[in-house]
Amino acid sequence: MRLGDATLLVLGGVGGGLTGSMAGLASLVSYPALLAVGLPPVAANVTNTVALLSNTVGTAAGARPELRGHGRRLARLSAVAAIGGLAGAILLLATPSSAFERIVPVLVALGAALLLLRDELRRWAGHRTMPAPVLGGTIFLVGVYGGYFGAAAGVLMLAVLSVAATEPFPVTNAVKSIALGAANLAAAVLYAILAPVNWAAAALMAIGCLLGSWLGPTLVRRLPERPLRAAIAVAALALAAYLWWRADH
Structure with a gap:
């Protein structure tokens, strides 16, 4: 691998680790980097999932x-998320990626809306909590x-947990990262066996992710919650628009 490609990874x-631990948008940075060094989309997707395991650490x-x-x-959230992650990995290996091209931008935009409207939703719900089955x-x-x-x-995980629990934003953000890491781990195990993971690229990206995700919680701890939450939502809406545009082209 060329030095320039290794540096980019x-x-x-690092960018994926920071954005992932702070905002749940790791793939916004890490996935394009893998495409930029020449990995085809499916290989980039599964390699990205493996590399992002270091975000959790x-x-x-x-x-x-x-x-x-x-x-x-x-433990409860991670177990449920891991089962979902395994199901998602099986779905990826069994179906064409075009199957979710339209629903993905809608889901991302929904997550952004939930983050923006979190306080209003909490006031509407009063003291009620989200039922455990839901x-x-x-x-x-x-x-x-x-x-x-x-x-x-x-972003979706953060939005759900933000609505479901009344607690400081840094706590919800940290819990989000661990639960999502469980989903990634379950998927990564299957990908390691059955999918075209580029292990060299995954290892280089994982080094950067580890550093970025370690620094992220410190920044979240020091930044004001409302502007940070709004910035995450705006970035997610921009990503939703891009994914919708890509589906048309």
Whole structure:
């Protein structure tokens, strides 16, 4: 591999780690970097999923204060998300990628809207909490999407958890990263066996992801919540528009 391509992959990993741990938009940076070094779309998709596993490790290390005391919750959410991630990986290997070209932008835009309207939705719900079966089913579906394609899956996970729980944003953001990491892990195991993972590219990108995701929680901890949440939503809407445009071309 050329030095320029290797550098691009590491830098793409740093960017993916930062955007993933802060906003759930890792693939917005990492996936194009893999395409830029010449990987075909399917290989780039599965390689991206494997590389982003280091995001979970970095976020867990950088967000220990936010994750403390949430062990049982993380175990429940991660188990459901992992089952969804495995189902999504099977779906990717069994169906053409065009099957979700139209629904993906809608899901990303929905996640952005949920983030923007989180406070209004909480006020509307009052003291009611999201029923466990509804939360579990929604997390499963986000896991399916994460295992299948994954672009902005973190935004969807963050949106669901933000509406479901009343807690500081950095806590929700950290929990999102761990649950989504479980979905990625389940999908990555299957991809490692059956899919065309480029292991050299995955390793280089994982190094960058580890660094970026370790720094991300520190930045989230220091930035004001409302502007950060709005910025994530705007970026997600931009991604939804791009994905919709790409589906037409």
